[in-house]
Amino acid sequence: MKIKTIKEIPEIKGKKIFLRVDFNVPIKDKKIQDDSRIKQSIPTIKYLQEKGAKLIIASHLGRPKGEIKEELRLDKVATRLSELMGISIKKLDEVISDNVRKEVENMKEGEIIVLENIRFKAEEETNDENFSKELAELVDIYVNDAFGTAHRKHASTFGIAKHLPAYGGLLIEKELEALSPLIEKEPARPLTMILGGAKIDTKIGVIRNFIDKVDYLLLGGGLANTFLYALGHDIGESLCEKDKVEVAKEIITEFEKQNAKLIFPTDVIVATELSNEADASELSIEDVSGDMKILDIGKDSTEKYCEIIKKSGTVIWNGPVGVYEFEPFKGGTEKIAKCIANNEANSIIGGGDTADAIKKLGFDEKSFTHISTGGGACIEFLEGKVLPGIQAIALS
Secondary structure, three states: OOEOEHHHOOOOOOOEEEEEOOOOOOEEOOEEOOOHHHHHHHHHHHHHHHOOOEEEEEOOOOOOOOOOOHHHOOHHHHHHHHHHHOOOOEEOOOOOOHHHHHHHHOOOOOOEEEOOOHHHOHHHHOOOHHHHHHHHHOOOEEEEOOHHHOOOOOOOOOHHHHHOOEEEOHHHHHHHHHHHHHHHOOOOOOEEEEEOOOOOHHHHHHHHHHOOOOOEEEEOHHHHHHHHHHOOOOOOOOOOOHHHHHHHHHHHHHHHHOOOEEEOOOEEEEEOOOOOOOOOEEEEHHHOOOOOEEEEEOHHHHHHHHHHHHOOOEEEEEOOOOOOOOHHHOHHHHHHHHHHHHOOOEEEEOOHHHHHHHHHOOOOHHHOOEEOOOHHHHHHHHOOOOOHHHHOOEOO
16 A cells, blocks of 8 residues: 655645654653654654654553543653754643644744643544544644554544545655565565464464465464464463464464465473563473463474574564563573574564564664564554555555
8 A cells, every 4th residue: 555655745844744653652660661662753753843844743652541641641752752852842731722722823843742642532542523623623734653553543543634634654654665565565485474472363364364375374472372272282271262262273274275384382381370480391282281381482392483484585573472571481582583683584573562572682673674663553454454544644
C-alpha cells in the first residue's frame, strides 16, 4: 500500500499540523525507562519544524480508558522530548478545550505543543465523529507517525484523517519500506520465521498467512507449549492455551501439506518457579512432567535454530523464545539474537517484547535490518490486514 508522505505536503511553512506519534513509553518510579519511541519520531518532528510548521503533537500513554490518570499524564514525555531536541516545548493539560484552541491560535512558526494524553478522552478509542471533527478544526494538516497504533481505528489515528489533508511521517514510511516486501515480493531464501511469546492466539493469522511462504517456522515461548501439548507431550504446569489445541493441530496438518518445516523445541529449560534464583534444569521435552514449567528452549534446540538462521536469506522474528527478563531463562533468546545479529540475512524484528529483549540484552539495533516500533501492528500487517492508520493516509 502506497502512502502520502510529509515530503509531498505542498506547503508546510506556517501551517498548523496535528502530528500523531506513539510516545507510549514505559515509566517506572516516575522515570521513563526507555525513550526509544520518542527518539524514533524526532526525524519527522524536526523535518516539519525546520520547514516552519506549527506542530501540535498527540499521543497516548498507557490505558486510562477515558479517565484522567495523574500517573499517565504526558509531562515527563514532553520534558524528555524537549531535552532530546534541545528546545522549549509547551505541554498542555487538556486534549481539547478553549484554552487549547487559544494556545494553538497563538503559535508561531516552528513552535511545538504537546497535548495531554489523548486516551483521557473516551471518544478517542470509540473513534467518535464529533471528537474527530473537533481535533481536525484545530489544524490545517494531519500527519500520522504512530505505526505502533496503526492497527487501531481511533479518532486520532483514523477519524481525524477524513476531515483533513492526511500524510504519513518518516517513521511510518520507514516501517512500510521494511515490511511491505515481506508480503508483496519474493524475499531472499531460505525465509525463516521465528515465533515466540506467550500466546498462539495473536500469531494464528500470521502463521496461516506465511504457511506457503516460509521455508522454516521455528517455535518457542508459551506459543510452542501449545503446539507441544497438541503433539501429545506432557508439558507439566507450563503456560498453554488448551482451548487452542485444535487450532494448533490444524496448523501442523497444513504445514505437512507444504514443503515448509515447522520446528519445535526438543529440549527445554524448566523450573517450578519464575525468579532470578530459580533452580533451573535442562531436559529433553520427553522428560517434562509434574509441576515443571517450560521457561526457555534448551541448548540443543537453540543450536538447531541457529544453524537454520545461519543459512537463511531472510529472518522474521516476533516473540522471545523464553522468559528473558529472568537470568535463568534468557539464554535461548540471547543466543538467537546473537545469531541473527551475526548473520548477513535480511532481519526483521517484530517490535513489542522482541525489541525490548534485544535492547535489554545489550544488542546494537544496527545489527538488525529493521526493528519495528509496532508489536501488534507489525503482526497484523504481516497477516495481510489493512491497518486503519495506514488506510487513512494511503493514496486513493
